Amino acid sequence: MSTPAVTRALFDQIMVPNYAPLAMIPVRGEGSRVWDQDNREYLDLTGGIAVNALGHAHPELVAALTEQAKKLWHVSNYYTNEPVLQLAQQIIDNTFAEKVFFANSGAEANEAALKLARRFAFDNYGQEKTEIIAFHHGFHGRTFFTVSTGGHAPYSDGFGPKPADITHLDYNDLSALENAMSDKTCAVILEPLQGEGGVLPIEKSFAQGVRKLCDKYNALMIFDEVQTGMGRTGSLFAYMALGVTPDVLTSAKSLGAGFPISAMLTLTKFAASLTVGTHGTTFGGNPLACAVASKAFELINSDEILNGVKEKERLIRHALEKINQQYNVFKEVRGAGLLLGAVLNEQYQGRAKDLLLASADQGLLVLAAGASVIRFAPALNISNQEIDQAMDKFEQAVKVLIK
Numbered sequence: 320m321s322t323p324a325v326t327r328a329l330f331d332q333i334m335v336p337n338y339a340p341l342a343m344i345p346v347r348g349e350g351s352r353v354w355d356q357d358n359r360e361y362l363d364l365t366g367g368i369a370v371n372a373l374g375h376a377h378p379e380l381v382a383a384l385t386e387q388a389k390k391l392w393h394v395s396n397y398y399t400n401e402p403v404l405q406l407a408q409q410i411i412d413n414t415f416a417e418k419v420f421f422a423n424s425g426a427e428a429n430e431a432a433l434k435l436a437r438r439f440a441f442d443n444y445g446q447e448k449t450e451i452i453a454f455h456h457g458f459h460g461r462t463f464f465t466v467s468t469g470g471h472a473p474y475s476d477g478f479g480p481k482p483a484d485i486t487h488l489d490y491n492d493l494s495a496l497e498n499a500m501s502d503k504t505c506a507v508i509l510e511p512l513q514g515e516g517g518v519l520p521i522e523k524s525f526a527q528g529v530r531k532l533c534d535k536y537n538a539l540m541i542f543d544e545v546q547t548g549m550g551r552t553g554s555l556f557a558y559m560a561l562g563v564t565p566d567v568l569t570s571a572k573s574l575g576a577g578f579p580i581s582a583m584l585t586l587t588k589f590a591a592s593l594t595v596g597t598h599g600t601t602f603g604g605n606p607l608a609c610a611v612a613s614k615a616f617e618l619i620n621s622d623e624i625l626n627g628v629k630e631k632e633r634l635i636r637h638a639l640e641k642i643n644q645q646y647n648v649f650k651e652v653r654g655a656g657l658l659l660g661a662v663l664n665e666q667y668q669g670r671a672k673d674l675l676l677a678s679a680d681q682g683l684l685v686l687a688a689g690a691s692v693i694r695f696a697p698a699l700n701i702s703n704q705e706i707d708q709a710m711d712k713f714e715q716a717v718k719v720l721i722k
């Protein structure tokens with residue numbers, strides 16, 4: 320049998336239809352540029368949805384990966400390995416964490432966090448303390464527990480009975496949380512900036528209020544930093560700029576800078592509840608993933624990258640303001656660092672996908688967050704010149720949209 324030509328049409332023939340990828344197929348990337356099968360060049364402001372924090376094919380990450388690939392790929396959790404311990408130590412040295420658990424995706428890190436919260440409550444306060452409080456428009460992944468915790472019911476409807484005892488409240492509404500919380504609450508889980516839900520920033524006073532209420536009711540405060548972590552908002556983790564420290568934090572996406580890995584960070588007293596055999600994963604802590612993540616951690620946790628994020632945020636915001644002055648398409652630009660959302664105004668509601676496609680026609684890759692928000696999550700090391708070029712292309716796409 321001959322091998323079929325690799326085309327976008329083949330996707331529709333042989334793949335489960337849960338995605339609808341663009342027509343072009345990327346085949347190569349370097350820094351913030353990618354090329355498709357026809358060798359057409361695109362500027363990439365998606366970062367693989369906030370994953371490729373150091374761009375495509377970063378030479379130091381390629382070197383870390385190839386060096387490890389020649390030594391040891393996988394050993395299972397019957398053994399530990401050197402890269403996993405090096406990475407865990409880096410994380411502990413630079414965050415609130417005293418203990419780390421590694422998995423492979425954001426959802427799995429959150430699954431571990433939620434299970435930890437339930438088990439810690441069970442061990443210490445008895446069977447009644449099972450309520451998890453989460454927020455509308457929050458997103459925590461697609462396993463059944465995490466998607467039911469997420470604040471968008473259509474994602475979890477239609478799969479049979481949902482995990483019980485999950486309450487959803489409005490984000491940034493402290494009095495709603497005050498009214499809802501009780502001794503039955505075992506955890507409050509939230510993003511320090513809702514990414515998928517529309518790039519909605521948190522109010523500092525809300526984050527601090529959540530912390531106080533979690534202390535009052537002996538509930539774990541879980542920060543889902545899957546999208547915001549690893550420099551994305553201009554600090555290593557977003558909690559560092561909010562004046563609160565969570566009990567549990569989850570990281571994924573940029574943690575491996577493109578290699579699948581996630582982590583759950585916590586304190587020794589909570590980690591103690593996940594004793595041998597209570598939780599696990601075959602691939603978590605895999606040497607290849609940890610070697611890449613360890614190098615990425617070293618490169619991202621630097622003044623050069625973190626201060627650069629703030630500067631590049633200013634550049635993008637300034638360019639978007641100029642575009643908006645001329646074409647009046649956005650009602651606001653919100654977000655933090657290099658996780659920014661341009662919210663379409665009333666006249667262009669529901670047209671984010673059109674603008675995304677018009678951008679791709681101009682050789683520019685951007686994201687949407689819902690039907691009316693264009694999201695930018697470029698590599699943290701994108702150059703200022705590339706931002707200028709990208710914004711010129713985006714202006715051309717806006718012109719097409721308003722025609």
Ligand SMILES: Cc1ncc(COP(=O)(O)O)c(C=O)c1O
Binds near residue numbers: 423424429458514545
């Ligand atoms: C805040 C947040 N949590 C969890 C997830 C799920 O991560 P993954 O798709 O790696 O399972 C995402 C993915 O977009 C996310 O943005």
